[in-house]
Amino acid sequence: MAFFDIKGLVTPFTALKQFGKAPHTVTFPYHKKETAQRYRGLHFNDLEVCIGCGNCSTICMNEAIDMVNLEQIEGKAGDSGLRPRVDNGRCCWCALCVEVCPTGSLNLTKDYIYVTPDADSFLWTPGVSNPEGKDNISFHSDVDTSLSMFDRVPMPELDGKERVKSFAETMLYYTEEAAREEASRCISCSLCTEVCPDHMHIPEYINAIAKGEDDDAIRIIYDNNPLGEMCGKVCTRRCEDVCALQVRGDAVAIRWLKEYAVGRAETAEMLKEIVNPDIQEPNGKKVGIVGAGPSGLTTAYYLALKGFDVTIYEANEYAGGMVMYGIPKYRLPMDSLNKQIDYMKSIGVKIKFNTKVGKDITFDEIYKEHDAVFVGIGFQKPYSIGIKGEDAQGAFPAVNLLFDVNSGKTPDMGNKVVVIGGGNVAIDGARVSRRLGAEVVIMYRRRVQDMPADWEEIEGAEHEGVEIMPQTIPVEIITDDNNKVKAIKYLKAEMVADDKGGRPRPVPIEGSETIMEVSSVIGAIGQEADYSFLPEEYRNSIEINRGRMVVNEQMQTANPKIFAGGDAVNRTADAISAIADGYRAVKAIEKFLMN
Amino acid sequence: MTENSLDKEQQIVNHLVGTFQNLTGKVKRNRRIEVSIEKKQITSVLNYVKDHLGFIHFSHMSCVDWLEDGYFELVYILWSPEQKIQLLVKALVDRENASVENADMIWRQLNTYQREIREMFGVNFIGMKGDKEFILEDWDNMPPMRRDFNTVDYIQEVYFERPGREDAQNVRETISKRTGEEIPEVATKYSRD
Numbered sequence: 001m002a003f004f005d006i007k008g009l010v011t012p013f014t015a016l017k018q019f020g021k022a023p024h025t026v027t028f029p030y031h032k033k034e035t036a037q038r039y040r041g042l043h044f045n046d047l048e049v050c051i052g053c054g055n056c057s058t059i060c061m062n063e064a065i066d067m068v069n070l071e072q073i074e075g076k077a078g079d080s081g082l083r084p085r086v087d088n089g090r091c092c093w094c095a096l097c098v099e100v101c102p103t104g105s106l107n108l109t110k111d112y113i114y115v116t117p118d119a120d121s122f123l124w125t126p127g128v129s130n131p132e133g134k135d136n137i138s139f140h141s142d143v144d145t146s147l148s149m150f151d152r153v154p155m156p157e158l159d160g161k162e163r164v165k166s167f168a169e170t171m172l173y174y175t176e177e178a179a180r181e182e183a184s185r186c187i188s189c190s191l192c193t194e195v196c197p198d199h200m201h202i203p204e205y206i207n208a209i210a211k212g213e214d215d216d217a218i219r220i221i222y223d224n225n226p227l228g229e230m231c232g233k234v235c236t237r238r239c240e241d242v243c244a245l246q247v248r249g250d251a252v253a254i255r256w257l258k259e260y261a262v263g264r265a266e267t268a269e270m271l272k273e274i275v276n277p278d279i280q281e282p283n284g285k286k287v288g289i290v291g292a293g294p295s296g297l298t299t300a301y302y303l304a305l306k307g308f309d310v311t312i313y314e315a316n317e318y319a320g321g322m323v324m325y326g327i328p329k330y331r332l333p334m335d336s337l338n339k340q341i342d343y344m345k346s347i348g349v350k351i352k353f354n355t356k357v358g359k360d361i362t363f364d365e366i367y368k369e370h371d372a373v374f375v376g377i378g379f380q381k382p383y384s385i386g387i388k389g390e391d392a393q394g395a396f397p398a399v400n401l402l403f404d405v406n407s408g409k410t411p412d413m414g415n416k417v418v419v420i421g422g423g424n425v426a427i428d429g430a431r432v433s434r435r436l437g438a439e440v441v442i443m444y445r446r447r448v449q450d451m452p453a454d455w456e457e458i459e460g461a462e463h464e465g466v467e468i469m470p471q472t473i474p475v476e477i478i479t480d481d482n483n484k485v486k487a488i489k490y491l492k493a494e495m496v497a498d499d500k501g502g503r504p505r506p507v508p509i510e511g512s513e514t515i516m517e518v519s520s521v522i523g524a525i526g527q528e529a530d531y532s533f534l535p536e537e538y539r540n541s542i543e544i545n546r547g548r549m550v551v552n553e554q555m556q557t558a559n560p561k562i563f564a565g566g567d568a569v570n571r572t573a574d575a576i577s578a579i580a581d582g583y584r585a586v587k588a589i590e591k592f593l594m595n
Numbered sequence: 596m597t598e599n600s601l602d603k604e605q606q607i608v609n610h611l612v613g614t615f616q617n618l619t620g621k622v623k624r625n626r627r628i629e630v631s632i633e634k635k636q637i638t639s640v641l642n643y644v645k646d647h648l649g650f651i652h653f654s655h656m657s658c659v660d661w662l663e664d665g666y667f668e669l670v671y672i673l674w675s676p677e678q679k680i681q682l683l684v685k686a687l688v689d690r691e692n693a694s695v696e697n698a699d700m701i702w703r704q705l706n707t708y709q710r711e712i713r714e715m716f717g718v719n720f721i722g723m724k725g726d727k728e729f730i731l732e733d734w735d736n737m738p739p740m741r742r743d744f745n746t747v748d749y750i751q752e753v754y755f756e757r758p759g760r761e762d763a764q765n766v767r768e769t770i771s772k773r774t775g776e777e778i779p780e781v782a783t784k785y786s787r788d
């Protein structure tokens with residue numbers, strides 16, 4: 001090496017060529033580069049939105065997700081109370097769990113660096129282990145791209161103008177193809193089973209339909225509901241309110257799918273062949289049942305299967321109770337109902353028709369002749385509207401109208417009918433009146449959204465040309481000289497917030513009094529039970545509180561031999577609750593008589 | 596020039612349809628073309644679009660398992676930097692003994708993608724050089740990206756259950772226990788696992 005190295009001396013000066021150029025700098029303070037927008041980092045779960053359906057856990061091919069109880073989460077209707085916990089040692093960040101999350105509560109965040117000396121902490125609960133993750137979400141599912149199928153297969157139905165011409169069924173129901181498609185949307189989380197009063201095995205029979213095993217679906221339905229087709233047509237279907245898909249889309253059409261399945265068996269004989277129940281040898285015990293409504297029929301069916309000698313006493317010509325006489329035929333045709341009841345008769349249920357207890361036979365006789373009695377009398381007696389002129393000719397309760405029409409009569413309604421009430425019975429009364437050729441107005445005290453009737457029924461009525469007048473309070477029925485309905489006087493109401501935190505109350509607006517000419521007035525503001533058939537001594541032996549019979553959890557009254565169920569017992573007063581009551585009573589009666 | 600005019604894309608499709616027999620193609624959207632070819636045409640089509648139509652950039656290659664139809668679908672994704680158009684070349688290959696000509700002489704990078712597809716789907720690329728193993732080590736099972744590969748079975752067999760997960764609950768059981776629902780035997784086979 002030379003002593004004088006010219007290269008070593010000059011090279012540093014080459015840096016001078018950078019002189020005058022814009023400097024390359026980094027911002028201060030230093031900003032970390034953002035991760036990609038859809039980066040799949042550690043999980044975050046919004047614990048409030050999550051319903052614990054477990055779909056994430058099911059889809060995970062690495063079995064990395066467990067559903068666990070958390071201290072701060074309580075299970076309730078529509079929420080299993082469980083939350084996902086991820087084993088990050090197994091997770092491969094495929095994000096399928098996020099894609100199938102029906103509520104969108106589960107997400108992946110931008111966090112991907114996780115260093116800890118404690119290996120066990122890799123087992124972590126999204127949302128609990130990283131509450132701050134909410135502000136750092138990157139990979140999430142949205143309704144358009146999610147793998148969940150949020151749209152319900154549409155139900156074909158008759159056009160409103162066609163419908164009012166006859167009592168033909170308005171719903172045209174699913175074809176096989178449509179039913180399979182709709183059934184395959186179900187994620188089988190079973191949240192629905194909790195709110196079903198009868199706890200039907202919903203995910204199982206829907207899965208059976210999706211797999212093309214309709215016979216198994218019927219068998220599963222008949223495990224605890226002998227009126228599956230009826231429920232398939234008219235159930236209040238609270239199950240659909242808590243469907244996991246309903247959070248961001250349409251609930252699975254649980255009701256229509258049940259109709260599809262049982263509807264595959266077209267006759268009572270086919271039903272018997274498919275259900276092929278195990279009928280036990282007669283055990284010598286006799287059970288009498290008052291009323292062939294859903295609760296009485298259910299009790300009778302399952303008791304008969306267990307070898308009991310069962311007789312139902314029914315006041316009317318046909319079985320079904322309110323389902324037969326209270327539900328219009330365009331919702332539940334008679335053939336369908338009779339098929340289900342004929343099948344029950346074929347396995348040994350005896351029904352004595354036209355036998356009104358208290359008139360054709362005394363309750364005492366039934367009580368003494370049988371080892372146990374089930375009372376399923378329902379709510380038959382309508383409440384009176386409580387306004388002047390109610391006893392006029394042309395003013396009558398909706399249940400009477402429905403009874404007459406369902407018995408084959410065609411009452412003369414005149415050309416303008418006003419229906420008072422906002423429940424399903426009011427809507428039924430209105431739609432039936434439309435079919436009898438009248439113009440129909442529904443008067444309801446509160447707002448449309450407060451109406452207790454099923455929204456599908458309300459829509460159906462509107463499509464058929466029924467006019468709904470909300471916030472309207474009828475005050476008087478005006479009659480002519482022959483005491484015939486001529487007009488109705490009503491007030492408009494405004495909604496006033498309730499101080500006690502209840503729902504808003506309608507308060508009449510002064511001076512809003514109006515008179516509308518009408519030909520008939522139909523009251524539909526509720527019904528109550530009629531206990532006149534029950535002699536004093538029995539009435540005293542069971543407890544009746546505010547019109548309802550008081551029973552224990554086994555549907556047993558204070559008189560151990562008398563069991564009761566249906567509308568006259570439960571608070572929900574719908575067919576599926578009556579069926580649930582009947583099913584519970586079966587177990588209790590069996591225990592009572594066989595132990 | 597209008598933004599939405601698809602003339603350029605349509606011209607390329609027409610050109611390709613006119614050049615190759617049994618080639619079908621369509622304009623998917625602005626700047627995206629898709630053509631389907633037979634598997635024996637793969638190298639000739641790739642060479643042609645690279646040399647004559649400006650699709651000089653190879654972006655990606657993937658494979659789709661059409662299990663029910665018995666096919667694998669190979670998808671070559673190309674890009675023309677000049678025209679700013681993406682071209683998807685698709686070819687179906689029989690699932691049984693799936694094999695197709697090697698194309699890595701057209702783009703050297705294809706070698707890596709083909710090796711991955713060979714390992715993950717079991718598609719054989721005739722004449723391709725390169726180590727048999729790509730990501731998997733000592734793999735003697737079915738290629739794992741095939742749809743009939745049962746991941747859950749594999750996971751259960753290979754990985755041990757770590758301690759601390761014993762408290763896992765089943766949603767169906769949790770709910771039926773809460774409601775007292777008794778699920779009959781005919782139903783349980785339809786319950787979710």
